[in-house]
Each structure stands twice: as structure tokens, then as C-alpha cells.
Amino acid sequence: MRNENEVSAGENLKRIRKELGLRQHEIAGEDITRNLISLIENNRAVLYDTAANIMAKNMNKIMYERDISIFIKPEDLLNPERYDARKKADTYIEELENILIKKEFYIESEKLNEIEAFLNQWDLVDKKVKIYELLGDIFYISNNLNKEYYYYFKALEASYDYPNMKERYKLALKLVYNCIITGKNEEAINLCDYMLLSQKSIPNKYKGAFYYNKALGYKYLLEIDKCLIALDNAKKYFKDSSNKDLKKVLMLEGVCHFRTGKHTRALKSYNEILKISEEKNDIDEICVAYINIIQIYIAKNDKEKVIKCFDKVMMNLPYVNEDSFYLPEIYYETSNIYLYLENYEASEKHLNAALALSKKSGKHNLYKKFISSLVELYIQANWIDKLHNLMSILENEFSNIKLNEEITLVLKLLLYYMKQNNHKAAEDIIINLLKKEKEV
Structure with a gap:
């Protein structure tokens, strides 16, 4: 005998249908009647697997058409307990979204274990994808690359149980980016290829992004010819995209040509970036373009042209926004140019500025690179006392290697x-x- 507080399958169907804003005839489709649904919801007929399958399928079709990220399984209709589980999942989602909004990124391990155990107990595909993605976002912002990878991978893996998921490609791109940063270049390339082959409805902008990241992977694997082919494909899809996307492609293209000694072609790419940046008055990207041009003239040991272009960088540098993504690298590169010009004091000043910015922004990978360059500078300048002082400051870091x-x-x-x-x-x-x- 059913407890009076216990929800029947029919009552569960009714509350799910109403919550989704659907009418009986909409979930009936052509295979079952609206009258049968009415009987089931009023506990005058039994909800069997066949009818549950049909109704779940029709619900998901409507959710897809309405662009709502909800996926209903037949079990959601047949098992009223899953309704409460879905509500519990929504509370987790809200908590994780609040963490991102408030920018308080610490999550206790007990909480993570609780969420993991919940998701393992309840196979709520749409909620699982969302929760894992949010966890990936949190660890991305907090710069925990291993956990970021783990949760984006889990989210993408779970998404393949979510038929017709519209924006799977966005999730895949997050994982690709992590793979590039963490040196999993072959995995990144394979994932880009798989998404480009399997997802037919990817917007052109995102197709271009997959080809660009594929090119990055090849660049880090030192497969320059394959990198340039991927960049050519990216260009096709970035025609109607933002200038920012095109500039990224041109920048990597220039780097590839520079590495292979094709300086004229590299200059062409960098000058295209310069033209676009000057039209948009993107001061930081103007500096970056000139810095890359300077690398070519340094390779040719053309000091006159190095100084001429460097003057353009130094003229624009005071006007670069302090929050610019490029600013730490700009100071790092200008320190290297001063080093080439044997102006050690100015080189040290700019390198220290790069270090301060990288530390402030939490870019630990850049911080280590800049410290290494500071050591090289002190050695080259034969500043023994400064080198000893730096080594004493870094003593604790050595113990953590x-x-x-x-x-x-x-x-x-x-x-x-x-x-x-x-x-x-x-x-x-x-x-x-x-x-x-x-x-x-």
C-alpha cells in the first residue's frame, strides 16, 4: 500500500511536465494519446517503460528546440526519487555558480567528495555535465591545471550520454586549451580533429578556434609545416570573425616563418597585425607586433632597425593598460631587447616590472621564466652580489623542486x-x- 506522502509515478510525471512548461498533448506526440497521459497523471493508469520512453523523447525534442539545456531520461519519469535528486543537483550548481560570481575559489575536499559521490549515485546526465564543467571553470580560474583538466575531461566524457547536446564544442575547447597549456599537445590535436569531424553544427568562429589550437599543438611539437596548414584552415573560418582572432593566427604564422628562417614572410605577417592594431588603436598589440619585428632584426644583427622599432615600442608602452594580458610579456621582451643593446640597468628594471606583474596576476609559469632570465642577466652583467641576493631569496623555492x-x-x-x-x-x-x- 502506498504511503500518503509518497509521490506516484503519475504524479511525478505531472510535476515534471508542468515544471518544464509542457502540455499533455505536446509530450504525447503521435504515438500515445493525451487522454492516456491524463489517466496516468491521475493515477488511473500505470506508467510503463514504453510510454515513459516516448514521453521523455518528446520532452527532450521540445527542450532542444527551445534551446534549454535539460535532458530527461525515462527513469526520471518512472522513479520519483530522481526528481528530488535533480533538485539537489540544482543546489550544487547554484553553489558553484556563486563561487564563480564571488571569486572565492577554495572548495573543501569534503565538499568535492560529496558532489562526486552524489553524481556517481544519480546518473543525471545534464546535471553531471554542468556540475563538472563548473568545477573545471573554478579550477581554471584558480590556476589548478590538474584539477581543471580532470573536471573538463569528466564533463566532456559525460556529455556523450547527452544526445544532441548543442554546445559540446565549447566544452571541448576548454579541455583543448588546458591540454595545450599543460603540454598534452598530441591529445589536444586529436581532440580538435575529432570535434571538427564529429560536430557538424559548430559555428565558423569555433571551427577556426579548433584549427588555431591544433596549430598551437603542432608548433609546440615543432611540426612547423603542419602548424602552417592548420593556420591556413583557421584563416578561412576567421574571415567573418573578430580582428582579434585573425591577429592570433597571423602572430603564430609569423613565429613559424621566423623559426624556419623565412624572415620576409614573417615580416609580412607582423606588418598585417600592425596595420589592424593601428586601425583599432590597440596599443598593447602594437607593442607586441613591433617586438616581434625587432626579433627579426636582432637575428639579422641590424642594430639600427632594432633601435628604430624599439623607439616605437617605448613610445607606446606608457599607454598600455595595466590589466592588459600582454603587459608582463611586453616588459619581459623589452628587457631582452635592452639586454641585446647591453643596457643592463634598463634590462633589470623591465624584468623586475615583468616579475611584479606576473606575480600579481598569478601567472606562475611566467614568473619562473622571468626569474630564470633575471639569473641570466646577473650572470651576463657579472653582478655577483645581486645574483647571491637573488639566490638567497629563492632558497625556499629550490627546496620545493x-x-x-x-x-x-x-x-x-x-x-x-x-x-x-x-x-x-x-x-x-x-x-x-x-x-x-x-x-x-
């Missing part, structure tokens, strides 16, 4: 050669490793 078997082996070899006073052998190992690091 994680050693793998390869690094440990190299250190043991270096120590051995130093004890043997075979400084030449130690020096050769170090030089070869540093050359390899710069090639990457």
Missing part, C-alpha cells in the same frame, strides 16, 4: 665531474641541456 630520475642522474654526474676537477665535462653537459631547453 621535484626531482625525477633523469634530473637526479644528471646532478650525480655533475657532482662526480666536479669532484674530479673535470670542469670541461660538467660544462659540456650543462651547455647541451641548456641548448635543448631553448629549442623547446
